[in-house]
Amino acid sequence: MSTLAYEQILPTVREELQSLKIIDIHTHLYMPSLGSVGLWGIDELITYHYLEAELFRSHSITPEVYFSLSKTEKADLIWKTLFIDNPPVSEATRGVVAVLQGLGLPTAGTLETLKDARAFFAAQKLEDHIGNVFNAAGISEVVMTNDPLDPAEYPLWEQGAEPDSRFHAVVRLDRILNKWPEHWSILKEKGYDVNLEATGNTASEVRRFISNWCKRMKPVYMACSLPDTFQFPEESTRAMFFREAVLPVCREFNIPMSIMIGVRYLVNPALKLAGDGVGKADLRAVERLCLEFPDNRFFISLLSRENQHELCVYARKFAQLMPFGCWWFLNNPSIVEEMTRERMEMLGTTFIPQHSDARVLEQVIYKWKNTRRTLAPILAGTYQTLAEDGRPVTRADIQHDLQKLFRSNFTNFVAGVK
Ligand code: RAT
Numbered sequence: 001m002s003t004l005a006y007e008q009i010l011p012t013v014r015e016e017l018q019s020l021k022i023i024d025i026h027t028h029l030y031m032p033s034l035g036s037v038g039l040w041g042i043d044e045l046i047t048y049h050y051l052e053a054e055l056f057r058s059h060s061i062t063p064e065v066y067f068s069l070s071k072t073e074k075a076d077l078i079w080k081t082l083f084i085d086n087p088p089v090s091e092a093t094r095g096v097v098a099v100l101q102g103l104g105l106p107t108a109g110t111l112e113t114l115k116d117a118r119a120f121f122a123a124q125k126l127e128d129h130i131g132n133v134f135n136a137a138g139i140s141e142v143v144m145t146n147d148p149l150d151p152a153e154y155p156l157w158e159q160g161a162e163p164d165s166r167f168h169a170v171v172r173l174d175r176i177l178n179k180w181p182e183h184w185s186i187l188k189e190k191g192y193d194v195n196l197e198a199t200g201n202t203a204s205e206v207r208r209f210i211s212n213w214c215k216r217m218k219p220v221y222m223a224c225s226l227p228d229t230f231q232f233p234e235e236s237t238r239a240m241f242f243r244e245a246v247l248p249v250c251r252e253f254n255i256p257m258s259i260m261i262g263v264r265y266l267v268n269p270a271l272k273l274a275g276d277g278v279g280k281a282d283l284r285a286v287e288r289l290c291l292e293f294p295d296n297r298f299f300i301s302l303l304s305r306e307n308q309h310e311l312c313v314y315a316r317k318f319a320q321l322m323p324f325g326c327w328w329f330l331n332n333p334s335i336v337e338e339m340t341r342e343r344m345e346m347l348g349t350t351f352i353p354q355h356s357d358a359r360v361l362e363q364v365i366y367k368w369k370n371t372r373r374t375l376a377p378i379l380a381g382t383y384q385t386l387a388e389d390g391r392p393v394t395r396a397d398i399q400h401d402l403q404k405l406f407r408s409n410f411t412n413f414v415a416g417v418k
Pocket residue numbers: 028225260273328357359
C-alpha cells in the first residue's frame with residue numbers, strides 16, 4: 001500500500017475511524033433479557049445524572065423537591081431549564097442534541113422538540129432499536145456492568161437470563177468490596193458461611209460466591225470502583241477480599257480485574273447518583289498490587305486528571321496494567337485531548353482510549369461521535385509528525401492501530417495474549 005501524503009493523513013484517519021466498529025468496554029447498558037434494568041428513551045436521556053447536577057446550577061428547585069417529581073416532570077423541568085431557557089452548550093446537554101440529530105429528529109430548543117422525541121421513542125421496538133442505535137454509534141458490542149448483589153438484576157440471572165452476543169457481562173463487585181456491612185447478610189441467606197466481621201470462612205466463601213457468579217455470567221472481566229483513599233495493602237475487609245477472593249478467582253478464570261479509582265462517594269448526598277466527587281489517588285497502592293500479584297491483569301481507569309501522567313509511568317513499568325478510558329468528569333474534549341496525547345506519547349498504541357460509560361442506550365451515539373471527532377486530529381497529528389521525521393504511514397498502518405486501540409487491545413487483554 002502506498003504511503004499517504006501529509007494532507008491525506010487527517011481525512012484518511014477520519015474515514016477509518018468512521019467505518020470502524022468499536023467495542024465499548026465499559027457501559028451501564030443491559031441486554032434485553034435483563035428487562036427494565038436497561039434504560040433508554042428521551043426522558044431517561046434528559047434525566048441522566050450528569051444533567052441533574054447541571055439543573056441545580058441553573059434552577060432554584062431543591063434536590064428534595066426535584067427527586068419527589070415523576071420521571072416525566074423531571075424531564076420537563078430539565079428540558080425547559082437546560083435546553084429552552086439556556087442553549088445546551090455543556091458536554092452533557094449537547095450530547096442530547098447530538099442524539100436527536102443522530103436519530104434524525106428535530107433538535108430546536110422548544111416544547112415541540114420534546115413532544116416529537118417522546119412520540120418517536122414510544123413507537124420504537126427495543127430489539128430493532130438497539131440494532132439501529134449500535135449502527136448509528138458505530139459500535140459492534142458493549143460491555144455491561146452486572147452486580148450479583150443488585151436486587152433488580154440478580155434474580156433475572158438466577159432465572160437464566162438469555163445471553164445476547166452484543167452484550168458482554170462483567171461481575172461488578174462494588175457492593176461486596178465497598179459495602180460489606182450492608183450486604184453480607186444476602187450472601188448468608190443464600191447459604192454462604194459468612195459474617196459481618198469477615199472472620200472464619202468468610203473470605204473463602206466470598207471466593208466461592210464470586211466464582212459461582214463467574215460460572216453463571218461468563219464475564220469478560222471483574223470490576224470495582226474505588227475511592228480516592230484506596231490503599232493496598234491495608235487492614236480492611238476489602239484488602240482481604242482482594243487478596244483471598246477476587247484476585248484468585250480472576251486467575252482461576254483467566255480474566256482481568258478492572259479497578260476504577262478516585263471517586264469521593266456522595267460528597268453531596270442530596271444529589272444521589274449525581275452527588276459523587278473526585279479525589280487524587282495514591283498510586284503506590286497500584287504499584288503494590290502489581291508487585292504482589294504479577295499473574296493478575298488489571299484494566300485501570302483513574303478519575304482524577306492529576307493522576308493521569310503517573311498512570312502512564314506505571315503502565316510502562318507493569319505490562320499487566322491496561323489503562324482505559326477518560327472516565328466520567330474527564331470525558332470532555334479538552335481533557336480527552338490532553339490525556340490521549342500523553343498516553344500515545346508514552347505508551348504508543350498499548351492502551352484503550354475510551355469507553356462510553358453510557359447509562360442510557362442512545363448515549364452511545366453522542367459519546368462515540370465525540371470520541372471520533374476529538375481523536376481524529378490527535379491521531380493524525382501523531383502520524384504527521386512521524387512522517388516529518390522520516391516514516392510516512394499507509395492506510396494499512398492506520399487501520400492496524402485503530403483495530404488495536406478500539407478492539408484487539410481489549411480482546412487480547414481479556415484473553416491474556418499479547
Ligand atoms: O459515569 C457514571 O455514570 C458514574 O456514575 C459511575 O457509574 C461510574 O462510571 C462507575 O462505573 O462507577
